[in-house]
Amino acid sequence: MEDKKKRTWRQKTAAVLNKQWVAGYVFIFPFIIGVLVFKLAPFFTSFYLAFTDYSVLSPPKWIGLDNFRKMFLQDEKFWASLLVTFKFAFVQVPVKLAVSLLVALVLSRRSRAVGVYRTIFYIPSLMGGSVAVALLWKQLFAMDGVINVLLGWIGIPPVQWLTNPSTALYVLIGLGVWQFGSSMLIFLAAIQNVPATYYEAARIDGAGGFTCFFRITLPMITPVLFFNLVNQLIGALQAFNSSYLITSGGPLNSTLYYGLHLYNRAFKYYEMGYGCAMAWFMLVIIGIFTALVFRSSSAWVYYESEVK
Amino acid sequence: MQKKRWGSLLAALGIVMAVGLTACGKGGQTSGGNGSAGTSAKEETKEEQAAVTEAASQEAASEEAADETPAEQTIRVMWWGNQDRADTTAEMIHLFEEKHPGVTVEFEFTDWTGYWDKLSTLAISGNLPDVLQMDVGYLVQYATSGLLADLQPYITSGALDLSGVPQSVIDCGEVGGAIRALPTGSSAPALAYRPDVAEEAGVEVPMEMTRSQYLDLCREVYAKTGWKTSFYPSVDFLDYSLRNYGLHFFNEDGSALGFDDPSYIVKIWQCKLDGMEEGYNIKPEDVTSESTDIYAKDTWIDPLWSNQLGTYETDSGCELKLVNLVQEDDAVEPSNYLRPTMYWSVAEGSENTDLAVEFINFFVNDTDVYDIVGIDRGVPVDADTKAYIGDKLEGAAAKNNEFVAWLSEGDRLGDPIIDQSPKAAEVRDKFGEVTQKVVYRVETDLEQAAKNFMEEANAILASAAE
Numbered sequence: 001m002e003d004k005k006k007r008t009w010r011q012k013t014a015a016v017l018n019k020q021w022v023a024g025y026v027f028i029f030p031f032i033i034g035v036l037v038f039k040l041a042p043f044f045t046s047f048y049l050a051f052t053d054y055s056v057l058s059p060p061k062w063i064g065l066d067n068f069r070k071m072f073l074q075d076e077k078f079w080a081s082l083l084v085t086f087k088f089a090f091v092q093v094p095v096k097l098a099v100s101l102l103v104a105l106v107l108s109r110r111s112r113a114v115g116v117y118r119t120i121f122y123i124p125s126l127m128g129g130s131v132a133v134a135l136l137w138k139q140l141f142a143m144d145g146v147i148n149v150l151l152g153w154i155g156i157p158p159v160q161w162l163t164n165p166s167t168a169l170y171v172l173i174g175l176g177v178w179q180f181g182s183s184m185l186i187f188l189a190a191i192q193n194v195p196a197t198y199y200e201a202a203r204i205d206g207a208g209g210f211t212c213f214f215r216i217t218l219p220m221i222t223p224v225l226f227f228n229l230v231n232q233l234i235g236a237l238q239a240f241n242s243s244y245l246i247t248s249g250g251p252l253n254s255t256l257y258y259g260l261h262l263y264n265r266a267f268k269y270y271e272m273g274y275g276c277a278m279a280w281f282m283l284v285i286i287g288i289f290t291a292l293v294f295r296s297s298s299a300w301v302y303y304e305s306e307v308k
Numbered sequence: 309m310q311k312k313r314w315g316s317l318l319a320a321l322g323i324v325m326a327v328g329l330t331a332c333g334k335g336g337q338t339s340g341g342n343g344s345a346g347t348s349a350k351e352e353t354k355e356e357q358a359a360v361t362e363a364a365s366q367e368a369a370s371e372e373a374a375d376e377t378p379a380e381q382t383i384r385v386m387w388w389g390n391q392d393r394a395d396t397t398a399e400m401i402h403l404f405e406e407k408h409p410g411v412t413v414e415f416e417f418t419d420w421t422g423y424w425d426k427l428s429t430l431a432i433s434g435n436l437p438d439v440l441q442m443d444v445g446y447l448v449q450y451a452t453s454g455l456l457a458d459l460q461p462y463i464t465s466g467a468l469d470l471s472g473v474p475q476s477v478i479d480c481g482e483v484g485g486a487i488r489a490l491p492t493g494s495s496a497p498a499l500a501y502r503p504d505v506a507e508e509a510g511v512e513v514p515m516e517m518t519r520s521q522y523l524d525l526c527r528e529v530y531a532k533t534g535w536k537t538s539f540y541p542s543v544d545f546l547d548y549s550l551r552n553y554g555l556h557f558f559n560e561d562g563s564a565l566g567f568d569d570p571s572y573i574v575k576i577w578q579c580k581l582d583g584m585e586e587g588y589n590i591k592p593e594d595v596t597s598e599s600t601d602i603y604a605k606d607t608w609i610d611p612l613w614s615n616q617l618g619t620y621e622t623d624s625g626c627e628l629k630l631v632n633l634v635q636e637d638d639a640v641e642p643s644n645y646l647r648p649t650m651y652w653s654v655a656e657g658s659e660n661t662d663l664a665v666e667f668i669n670f671f672v673n674d675t676d677v678y679d680i681v682g683i684d685r686g687v688p689v690d691a692d693t694k695a696y697i698g699d700k701l702e703g704a705a706a707k708n709n710e711f712v713a714w715l716s717e718g719d720r721l722g723d724p725i726i727d728q729s730p731k732a733a734e735v736r737d738k739f740g741e742v743t744q745k746v747v748y749r750v751e752t753d754l755e756q757a758a759k760n761f762m763e764e765a766n767a768i769l770a771s772a773a774e
Contacts, residue, residue, distance in 0.1 A: 055730075056428050057453035143596035163593040165748065251592070252744055267425070269734045270449060 046276040054273035067277035078278070080253055081261035082285075088169060088257065089236035092176045097228055100180035104187035105213070118188070125181025134245040137175045138162065162247060165254040172242045172255055183228045190224035191217060222301040230293055237286050258282060383660045383667060385415040387441035388423035389684075396681045403680065404670055411663060431455050436655035438664040442489045443650055444480075448562070449730050450653070451483035457654040458486040462665045469673055472690040480648045480724050490668055491648030493686020495615035495708065496715050497544065498644075500628040502535075505608035509533045513609075515631050515714070522634040523583070529608060530588035538590045538607035539583065541576040541747070543739045545611070549576055551722050552639035562729030563773035564766050570758035577746045577754050584747070592747045603628060614711050615649055615686055618704030630711040632720065644715055645724045649686030687712045731772040735765045 016022060050067060052060035071078050107118050127133045140146050141161040148158035161171050198216050207215070218225075240259035243249055249256035249264075258278070266275025387397065394417050401413045416437075418426055424446065430436050436455060450456050459481070462468040468490070470478060481489035506513050509532040511525060526537040539545075547557040549572060556566035583589025590606055597605040600616075603624035612620055614630060621628050633644050652671065654664040671677055675696045678688060683705050688694045701709050715721055729735070742761045745751035 055449070055453070057431050057449060057455060143594075160593045163595060165750075250744070252748055252750060253741065270428075270730075 046279060049273050050277040050280050052273040053271075054276075055270045056272050057270065060273060063273070067274045068281070070274065071277060071281065077253065077256065077261055081256045081258045084169065084254065084256055085237060085239065085258040088173060088176075088239060089233060091170075092173045092236050093229065093232045095173070096177045096180050096232060097183065097225070099177055100184035100228070101187050101225075103180065104184045104191055105217075107184075108188055108191045118185075121184060122181040125179045125184075131241075131245060134175065134242055137171070137242075138246045141171050163251055165252040168247050168251060168255050172246060175242050175246075176236070176239070183232060186224055186228060187221065190221040194220045219302050220304075223303060226293070226297050226301045230290055233289055233293065234286055237282065237289070380410055380412070381660055381663055382412045382414060383439060383658075383663050384437035385413055385439040385667065386423075386427070386437040387415075387417050388420045389417055389441075390419075393417070393681075393684055396684060399680045400671075400677050403676060404667060407670070407674075408663075408666070413667070434657070436658075438655055438658040438660050439667050440653050440655060441492070441650055442653040444648060444726060445733055447481070447489055447651065447653075447726065448483055448728055448732070451486075451488040452730060455656055456488040457656045457658065457661060457664075458488065459490060459654065459665070459668075460487045463487065467662065468665050468669050470690075472692050473672070474689075476723060477646065477648070477689045480726055481651055481653075482726070483728070489648075489651035489653040490672070491651055491686070491689050492671065493615075493649045493683060493688055494646040494712060495613050495649045495686050496644055496646050496712055497548065497611055497633055498614045498617075498630045498711055499609060499633060500603070500612050500617060500620065500630055501609040502603055502626055503629050504626065505529065505533055505535050509535075513629070513631055517631070517634050518637045518639075519579070519634050520637055523579075526583070526588045526609070527586065533608075535608040536588055536590040536606065537583070538595070538602065538610050539580060540592075541580045541743055543736045543743075546573060546576055546739065548633055548643040549636055551643040551645070552636040552641060554641045556725050558725070558727055558729060558732065558735075558769070560728070561773070562727060562732065562769060564769050565735075565762055568762070570755060570762060573758040573761070574754045577743065577758075580747055581749075592744070600624065613647075613649075614708045615683070617708050621704050630707055632715070642720050642722050644720055645722045646712065646715070647724060683709060729769050729772055731768050735768055738765060738768075 049060055051062060051064060053063045053066070054060035103121055107114055107121065124133070142148075143158060143160060143163075145161075147161065152158065159167065161167050194217060198220075199212055202212050202216060238259055239257050240263065243255045243257045243260045244263070247255040249260050259282075262275050262278040262282075265271045265278065385401065387393070389397075397417070398415065401415055405411055405413055417423075423441075427436070427440065431450070431453070442450065442456070447456075459468060463470055463478075470490075477491050477494065478487065480491050481487050501513050503513075506529070509529040511528055511532075513525065514521075517525070526539075529535055530537075543557065550556055550567055553572075555572075558564075559566040580589060584591050595602075595606050600620050600623035602610055603620060603626055611633065617628060617630065635643055652668045654661055654668070658664050672688075672690050673693065675693050678693055678697045679700075683697060683701065687709050688697060698709060698713070739761060742751065742757055746754060746757060751757045
């Protein structure tokens with residue numbers, strides 16, 4: 001009796017396990033767990049915590065909208081950090097896009113060594129997220145760093161890059177721009193997808209390099225430009241690493257990113273609830289900017305498939 | 309047979325998941341006598357595997373009566389610090405285990421930043437180690453959250469023998485009327501200077517100076533050698549100045565600032581600005597050093613914590629000497645004080661409080677400990693151990709020890725004060741920011757800036773004290 005029961009049990013399981021969709025779910029199971037535990041749970045928890053006074057060490061206390069009130073009305077560094085972040089994003093993103101597009105154009109030329117160049121130009125991005133690069137950048141721009149030595153050779157006195165409130169942010173922007181590799185690669189792929197026939201036709205009509213670029217290349221890659229713009233904008237608004245590692249927000253809070261201010265509040269002063277509130281406000285801001293970019297896209301992004 | 313295998317396999321899988329999940333929830337808590345940080349991850353997986361097999365075998369033998377092994381006790385100890393501290397502390401722990409048969413001490417350590425992240429996650433999950441290293445900046449926060457055990461009963465009963473420890477040192481661990489931590493050792497703020505620069509300038513640096521003597525000295529050295537001083541009006545220095553007048557930065561219970569006249573602040577700001585004007589004090593934008601190499605690049609004389617002397621000497625690559633802090637010309641009380649380098653605390657709700665207390669007692673009173681650890685955690689608090697270690701030190705450690713001994717003589721020490729407000733760090737940082745504006749000459753109305761700061765600081769402190 002028991003043997004029979006067991007067999008049916010095993011047969012049943014086998015029948016279930018042999019279904020194709022089961023294998024699929026089993027394979028994505030680790031990922032689903034990851035999303036649930038590390039993304040969704042913190043996401044909703046932080047929404048709740050945004051309305052609490054939570055010191056991490058003792059349980060959260062519901063305080064309604066007090067965090068937001070404090071944020072908008074009392075915390076002057078909140079506005080200062082928002083301003084710094086906007087300045088950072090609105091300078092870095094266009095410059096970075098321009099540089100990566102330019103490099104992509106150069107590298108799209110056919111030549112034997114082009115593979116090597118592509119690799120070399122991509123290296124900064126490979127190392128980009130790492131702490132070591134940020135620290136290296138700090139060394140480069142130190143008072144006795146390489147940049148000042150180079151300037152010395154051409155007779156320019158050393159500049160206090162990182163301790164001067166008016167230059168420090170630009171050093172960090174420079175670091176961000178330098179890590180143009182991933183957007184460059186995406187541009188490169190797009191440029192190479194533009195059909196050669198367009199250029200041939202243009203040349204026959206007597207178009208030069210500039211005309212080709214502005215009339216053919218640029219319009220053809222606008223979807224990718226759009227993609228890069230959205231990506232970079234979101235990334236820049238969430239910036240944290242470079243300021244944390246290089247300047248800790250100083251001098252005079254001139255590099256205090258929103259993300260860093262949030263981190264200080266949450267982890268240094270143990271105001272986790274306030275930190276969560278700040279995070280949710282940033283989500284709203286990012287949402288607004290992304291929506292604006294999407295709205296504007298119909299005016300300047302060209303899709304081949306589109307019928308006008 | 310088949311079924312059983314499936315069952316145990318599933319059980320094992322369940323345990324793996326449970327272990328994995330709890331490990332996440334507890335912020336990667338390890339419990340292992342692993343000797344170095346590098347191996348901890350490996351150890352952890354090993355332990356998980358061990359847990360799995362153990363659980364599986366337990367299930368198989370579930371009917372057997374659980375054999376409880378008596379007298380086997382385990383405590384967990386955690387601290388922050390570098391590899392050297394880890395090595396010596398591990399050795400010390402082995403000594404403790406040797407002297408207490410049947411006791412196992414599990415320990416772990418991380419660097420400073422990681423330590424506080426880890427400790428707070430452990431605290432939330434109610435999983436604090438029995439003995440933990442505590443810092444003056446976090447003590448109130450942890451004590452008022454009810455996470456640290458009161459040591460007073462153990463001191464009274466003699467389980468924690470503090471007969472050789474001055475009351476002023478014990479008081480450093482008092483929060484809200486209970487002793488929540490015990491200093492591991494003392495250090496003191498001091499001025500360190502480069503004797504080679506002083507010699508080059510042909511000046512003597514006395515052990516004790518008033519503010520005007522000090523400034524004259526700085527001018528002279530600057531004129532003769534070009535070396536600047538880097539005196540900076542940080543919150544600590546405001547505090548030293550206030551202590552000279554019998555005041556403190558915070559008041560007794562942390563509900564407000566301990567002074568109500570902005571001129572105390574204006575005075576130390578002005579001192580920095582005047583020095584920058586005259587040239588002998590370095591401008592903030594001219595500072596090139598990272599931190600501990602400051603004597604190599606930016607200054608010949610600068611304050612530090614006496615226990616950090618060795619680090620500064622190594623990183624700056626020059627010999628340094630210690631003298632007392634500068635005293636205000638019209639000082640009525642000494643500004644210096646012995647500060648706890650760090651503390652030991654026992655977690656509230658620890659299952660082995662007695663043993664945890666015994667561990668601290670061992671650290672305080674057993675001279676054998678100091679043959680191993682030296683004065684890495686500060687000059688010992690117990691008089692006998694302090695005397696014991698005194699002769700054995702050399703280099704920077706000896707200088708530190710000598711300096712602390714010198715301070716303890718005569719009338720050179722005031723009472724220590726422990727910040728009682730959970731918002732202390734925020735207020736200190738706020739002062740730092742205003743000061744930065746002042747020294748960068750962005751803020752020029754010093755009087756008003758000082759007033760504004762005091763108003764905001766008092767508001768923050770009052771709101772937290774409610």
